[in-house]
Amino acid sequence: MFDNFLIRPDSLRNEQRDGQTTGFTLAVRHANYRGCYLSLHNGYYLEVDGTEYPTSVQTFEINGKAPRTFDEIRTAVHEHWDYDDEGILHIAAPGGLAPGRHTIRLQQSVLAAYGYLPTDEEWVKNPPKPGSGAGSDKTPEIVTYTLDLTEAEAAR
């Protein structure tokens, strides 16, 4: 669902800290028709120009709080990510991205479901790796986006 619209097209930015470009950010939405408890959010398959950025370099900013790792997100068991709200995905990538056009492949993994599933116990022990299609039943294929990073945004 919402395949072509999960990333806001003008949202690609480099991110700087203490004068250094530390990575980049994207604005994302729910790949579903509803929100869910934030703890269910299991990270992203993300590839930019052929380079994969695993969940270990991803943090997620939502509900007015500082970016959190997905290990922290999974403990947010009473906090809800509402349907209307955009989240910011932060990627630690020293030097950031070069200005210009980028090909981004993305899949969101959210362990939301209709009731009990055969995979439940396994996913408590070993959550699926984003990109396998697990936890993405309404957008089962990785979606490709072409996004521009302007000189001004690259220099941030």
Next chain:
Amino acid sequence: MTTTIRRGVSLYSYQQSQFFKELMLEDQIREVGQNLGGADGIELIDEMSLRYPEPGDDFRRQWFTWMDTYGTRPVAMDVGMDVLQFRDHVMTYEECADRLRHDIRLAKSLGFSNVRVLSVVPVEILVSALPLAESLDIRLGKEIHQPMNLEGREVGDILDVVERTGTKHLGIVPDLGIFQFRPSEVLLAWLERRGAQPTASTASVDLALLIRRGEAPFDLSPLARHTAGNLRSDFNRFLNTGQCEPDFASVFTAVKKYADDRVQDARDIDYRTVAEALMLSRTSADTLREIAPHVIHVHGKFNNMSPVPDAPGQYQEISIDYDAAIGALKAGGFNGYINSEYEGQRYFQDRGREDLMSEVDQVRRHQEMLRRLIAS
């Protein structure tokens, strides 16, 4: 017999307009109250339409003002159950019942009279929450959604509890997608844009019509207790790994062979297209007529409303047998709400903003059909 079936809309229908912030909640309620020729029922999904789990008292005041302003009524709140919420264990039935009790109180605070639970919620959870529902005069309705049917254990379990306890606060919410008899034309077009061959679409429709005539080339009964979403994801797992739920293995193997016989050099997307024929319910209108007294409200599911040829201003759903479904509800004396539930918008979201479907237009067309079939 005079019929008193009433019309409403599940705001699920406007999920895409809300995603793009074209129609927010008030706009959706206004559309229902002012532009649908007498429809007044509002159904919504708590996790789509509300700040969840607690929308706040300011919102509640606003909500009731909207109901007054637009002449609408809160009919049903649809609630979910994500059993991995705590991540360190799978939720127990009692934890699920606690969530349901929360949602029942939330629904009551917004004036809803019905709470719809998902088709896969175990009946024990409903029984656990039933005393609260009764004390708050909220009716719990278990949705029956394709590929389930009205003849299976899901309905039987509910009717058993009703018979045993005499409760008036538990029943069924049929989703009229259970009267779908072929894959929707918009679903097939979407699959073809993803690479499915036209022969796979044809094979899918042919297989669906064979199944409808009772001539299915294999036994489909193992599928009836599962949601379409879960079936699809398990079929994908089967295609990727050869593994699936043991129940499904014989059906999945047979449907793959059916596709191989009809589609040249079939790929995964072709198999998935043919397998859409398995997602249909094969339910009986007679059963709907018989259980009509236990129907809480109805989801008027549709994927595409197209013009009726040579009948300007009239619209039809070519893949769902609405004549049979509404006929059965009328014959059974049903006098509650049928709420439009548009789901076809997702089959256009692989393209640009300019190619998206108008949910407002589709719901208006569906309401035209409902009005006509209810009156006929």
